[in-house]
Amino acid sequence: MAMSAEPELIRLPNGVRIALDPMPGLGTAALGVWQRVGARWEPEALNGIAHLFEHMAFKGAGARDARQFAEAIENVGGVMNAATGYERTAYYARVVAEHAPFALDLIADILFAPHWAPDDLEKEKGVVAQERGEAFDVPDDRVFELHQGALYPDQPLGRPILGEEATLANIGVDTLRAFHDAHMAPERVVVSIAGAFDREAFLAAAERRFGHVAAKPSQQRAPARPSAGRGAEVRKLEQAHLVLSWPAPHSGSDKIYAARLLSDVFGGGMSSRLFQEVRETRGLVYAIDSSLDALEDDGRLSVYAGCSAGNARAVVDIVQAQLAALAERGPDASELARVKAVARAQMLMGLEAPTARAEARASQIFLRDRLVGFDEIRAKFEAVTIEDVREAARAALAGPLAAAVIGPKAGHGALDAFGS
Numbered sequence: 001m002a003m004s005a006e007p008e009l010i011r012l013p014n015g016v017r018i019a020l021d022p023m024p025g026l027g028t029a030a031l032g033v034w035q036r037v038g039a040r041w042e043p044e045a046l047n048g049i050a051h052l053f054e055h056m057a058f059k060g061a062g063a064r065d066a067r068q069f070a071e072a073i074e075n076v077g078g079v080m081n082a083a084t085g086y087e088r089t090a091y092y093a094r095v096v097a098e099h100a101p102f103a104l105d106l107i108a109d110i111l112f113a114p115h116w117a118p119d120d121l122e123k124e125k126g127v128v129a130q131e132r133g134e135a136f137d138v139p140d141d142r143v144f145e146l147h148q149g150a151l152y153p154d155q156p157l158g159r160p161i162l163g164e165e166a167t168l169a170n171i172g173v174d175t176l177r178a179f180h181d182a183h184m185a186p187e188r189v190v191v192s193i194a195g196a197f198d199r200e201a202f203l204a205a206a207e208r209r210f211g212h213v214a215a216k217p218s219q220q221r222a223p224a225r226p227s228a229g230r231g232a233e234v235r236k237l238e239q240a241h242l243v244l245s246w247p248a249p250h251s252g253s254d255k256i257y258a259a260r261l262l263s264d265v266f267g268g269g270m271s272s273r274l275f276q277e278v279r280e281t282r283g284l285v286y287a288i289d290s291s292l293d294a295l296e297d298d299g300r301l302s303v304y305a306g307c308s309a310g311n312a313r314a315v316v317d318i319v320q321a322q323l324a325a326l327a328e329r330g331p332d333a334s335e336l337a338r339v340k341a342v343a344r345a346q347m348l349m350g351l352e353a354p355t356a357r358a359e360a361r362a363s364q365i366f367l368r369d370r371l372v373g374f375d376e377i378r379a380k381f382e383a384v385t386i387e388d389v390r391e392a393a394r395a396a397l398a399g400p401l402a403a404a405v406i407g408p409k410a411g412h413g414a415l416d417a418f419g420s
Contacts, residue, residue, distance in 0.1 A: 032092030308411075
């Protein structure tokens with residue numbers, strides 16, 4: 001089996017990019033096709049179309065109907081799935097090394113020869129409606145959707161990825177095909193594989209299936225316009241579920257390293273300031289954590305908390321005070337050393353997971369048009385100083401703040417405290 005020892009970025013003549021990331025010692029490969037298209041590119045009337053296309057991927061493709069397609073990947077012991085976000089859609093598989101070209105063929109059939117029967121489309125709209133209902137029923141999911149709508153009002157980023165019943169009703173087979181065709185352009189497609197594979201065989205499959213993709217007019221998406229919004233929903237629940245957010249660097253910025261470490265010091269684990277102060281010391285919450293979400297042109301530092309309605313305002317006050325303290329003084333040296341150790345360990349864990357590694361390579365190509373060495377990433381984390389983290393906190397406090405709450409009415413007043 002031919003396999004280079006070093007990662008490679010291959011560019012096909014038409015512009016499609018292929019990441020090859022061998023992992024010696026493995027017997028399997030994780031591979032996929034990442035496409036730079038998602039809910040950000042949807043017209044308002046077709047909200048949900050990108051996710052619906054992903055759902056239709058498994059209704060059959062190429063020479064196989066839905067059952068035959070499912071059997072084809074399982075006949076070789078593999079698994080396949082797909083995911084839609086605001087900026088990318090991914091189709092990915094995990095297989096034994098020798099079946100990697102076959103799995104890529106199946107994914108290519110999804111993209112170039114899908115079965116789009118009107119009856120199947122209507123059935124899948126019903127499945128998406130159930131998925132939407134499930135998300136609505138889970139308050140710690142629903143509150144993030146409310147927050148997203150409050151943060152990005154009247155723009156694609158503020159609309160649900162799953163769409164709405166009214167917008168999905170506008171989508172027929174021809175609409176689906178037109179949306180897909182408009183966004184299938186070489187510069188928007190990355191093929192990525194990590195693990196064990198035959199380099200020549202996989203490259204031959206990639207060239208055969210993706211080398212024909214023709215250039216298309218560029219499809220622009222509107223820039224992110226974050227707002228200081230508030231979202232609220234009264235429900236008879238035992239807890240109030242809160243999301244609070246501040247600005248953060250976009251995904252291509254080198255400032256993202258300091259912001260990631262800020263998030264970890266702030267609320268990234270059991271030793272974080274929020275967990276220790278809000279849960280361990282004061283017992284005000286069952287769950288509290290922070291996260292960093294980055295888009296191509298915007299980012300957010302977010303905190304989620306679940307607490308009794310009566311504690312909600314106190315939780316908001318403490319969260320704000322902790323971030324203000326980080327903006328004033330930064331973390332102490334031991335905190336910074338600890339979160340750097342966590343970042344390093346998580347990166348090493350990712351290096352041992354082919355699926356995470358294949359996705360990371362695709363992301364690097366979309367953001368930087370090159371493969372970024374993991375030693376380079378580690379060095380950027382190590383170079384972050386206390387002052388860098390302090391500056392990241394100061395930048396967060398300087399921009400528009402957004403928040404959302406779901407739960408008893410008594411907890412909604414907490415939103416008035418946010419930003420005050």
